[in-house]
Amino acid sequence: MSTTAETAGTTRAERKTPRREGTLRFLLILGGLSAFGPLSIDMYLPALPRLAVDLGASDSTVQLTLTAFIVGLALGQVVVGPLSDAYGRRVPLLIGLALYVVGSVAAAVSPDITLLIIARAVQALGAAAGIVISRATVRDLFSGKAMTKFFSMLMLVNGLAPIIAPVLGGQLLNFTSWRGVFVVLTGFGVLLLVVVAVAMPEPLALGNRTPARLGGVLRTYAGLLADRSFLGYALASGLMFAGLFAYISGSSFALQGVYGLSPQQFSLVFGLNGVGIVLAGQLNGRLVGRFSERTLLAAGLTVAAAGGLGVLFAVTAGLPLIGLVIPLLVVVSSIGLVMPNASSLALAEHARSAGSASALLGVLQFVIGGVATPLVGLGGPGTAVPMAATMAGFGVLALLAFLTLTRPAPQLDASLAKPLK
Template sequence: MKVRFALILGGLSAFAPLSVDMYLPAFPVMTGQLGATQSEIQLTLTTFVVSLALGQAIAGPLSDAFGRRPPLIAGLVLYAVTSVACAFAPSAAVLVVLRFLQGLGAAAGIVISRAQVRDLYSGIAMARFFSSLMLVNGLAPIIAPVIGGQIMRFTSWRGVFVVLAVIGTVLLLATLLGLPETLPSARRRPARIGGVLRSYGRLLGNRVFLGYALTSAVLFAALFGYISGSSFVLQDVYGLSPQQFSLVFGVNSVGIMIAGQVSSLLLRWCSPRALVASGLAIAVTGGAGSIVAVVAGLGLAGLLPPMFLLISSVGLVMPNATALGLADQANTAGAASALIGLTQFLIGGLTAPLAGSGGSSALPMVVLMGSAAVLAAACYFGLTSGHQGHRQDSDDDAGHQGGDQLAARPGQEVPDHAATAGQQQLPAR
């Protein structure tokens, strides 16, 4: 049951890397086939990311009001249908509109999967579960560009969206057949606009929550700057083929995956805050090294190692910052998850086009990435100072209590006493 739950939530949380990374190798080809500019093709990415942000702001509170399954199922249907439509888009302008709708559907999977983890786990157990999801989130960027590159060998970029439609349909069926309702009726909150806005206002007024949300969001901007700009930089500036780019992209993604698993292991001895601080130190080091490599003209061999460090740091920072941000939000997990996702994808989506503003230079991309790493560290140390996080003992009990809820059948509510069993907060260190 627990493995099935983790696999389904991992797939849902991987919507962003799958929907973005799989068509990155096709960017240069799409400009020619659709008669579009580089900026217009990048706009299909930016639009998708912005709609991911807005969609989470809608789906999160809806899941607090109506349960997790109804808005999740609706979002998966929208994602599958619009993915098919994207495959037949006649122009870049139409593709931009369809990608916006596709992002709204994907947002439900991303935000609700986080809320369901918060429904079932707390403390270190929650941080470990988020770290384990980084295995899927790290694997998705590895296989997505490879799949996209292979699709490009046998068909056009349109085939990528056909594959995304299939993935969306499979996750829809998995949700219908294998994912229980994790938010009992007794814990749901009315879907009133005023109440939702008050929840958001309370969260935004919480300095510690805002600090963790901005830490993950600003570092996410570094990742998205890399995602948005690396296709053109590595292929057009450094001359890699689509297949070589997919390989380099995959190697960098391995760093995220390894860091996530290292995080899960280190949580036995280290606090989540210590891992966030360590990850930010690695990110700043990697960002500075990337800028030096480009300015000094050290070539691809000089750029890739520090860039690998920066990208890998995401696997340490984001799962732990997310767990710390959600720790005290048991009653508004959907809204809190939505606000975390909103800041991540909105900041990432708005800054990503800057990575491609340099034309034949890699400098804008690495400056964006390095600056984001420094700002993320400033948000963390400036806004969350004094927050002690969680102890690393007694987490096994919380994890087992949450895991026991997974015995509920798909579509059946988790009993309220079971849902609250895993919510016991661990004492501060």
């Protein structure tokens, strides 16, 4: 893992903030940064029909605004990760946040669909910086169980983002147009830009930085992909994220169209599952001192696979609503167990390339998640089977990736399991 110089460098970085104040500050900042993706993707989804009418575009063309964002998010992470390893976290992050604000403003004032698609791509490139650097910063400041506990704490801030964003977007449309949604996202970007500029110290010590040469960057990515354990943890988290994508994109059709819930009842179920993610994340933070991260990850993935199969059984057997809601709660809540441990284990042995490793984690999550969305709609609006099958399938695949690719990590020296000072 770390060299002596690296350990000394990270120790210097730790002394920049007091323990309690520093932890709370980074928790709020990094939680906001990691919420960029879900908020920017899901918040404007309820506005798509109105957007198509206003700009005179077909539904398929409007969908390109989502595709452009996901592609930009993936490409942006690949680029920002190595840059943050070379130049520190603050400068690439501030540039990314400024780019996000520019893209959000351009989206809000776009006169036609072509410019909106371009604006969304720019917005995504900026959002990528927040997602990558939030995870890499956690690795800069923590290691061992302290890192896993902090990832669990982050679930308090960002665990609800993918769940709440569509509901928040729908409520905004009661007061404003789709352009207003992008105005709100602009405000969110400006707020984080100011907070990072004023309150976030540089977490990556000079001695821990690596030059951003193309050959070196490519070797770093090749090395990460060749690392079986890293790939196993990354695939496990990516496949679980895909199951969450399937739930987000398909649950409204399943619960309202098939089971007859009203929009208000659906919102309650949606919110309950979001609370489940947060509670599971906090439970994980308490258990990580008693059990290893690998054990907790195995438990979370097993619960997720069982819950996904339970969802599939409920819809194919025609069980009443409660028979579907319970396994849905189980599989969605398991995200709070899986993500903190998978992220911590994936980044644990890559302190000097945390930005690049974080980038690959994010790319796999959004690429595999992007595959899940069209699968949910294969059966049409009158059935919940595609959503259930997709959730069950990705849950089982995540467990298999973990079991076949990862191996138990060597025990860390206790002095390296460090909290933020």
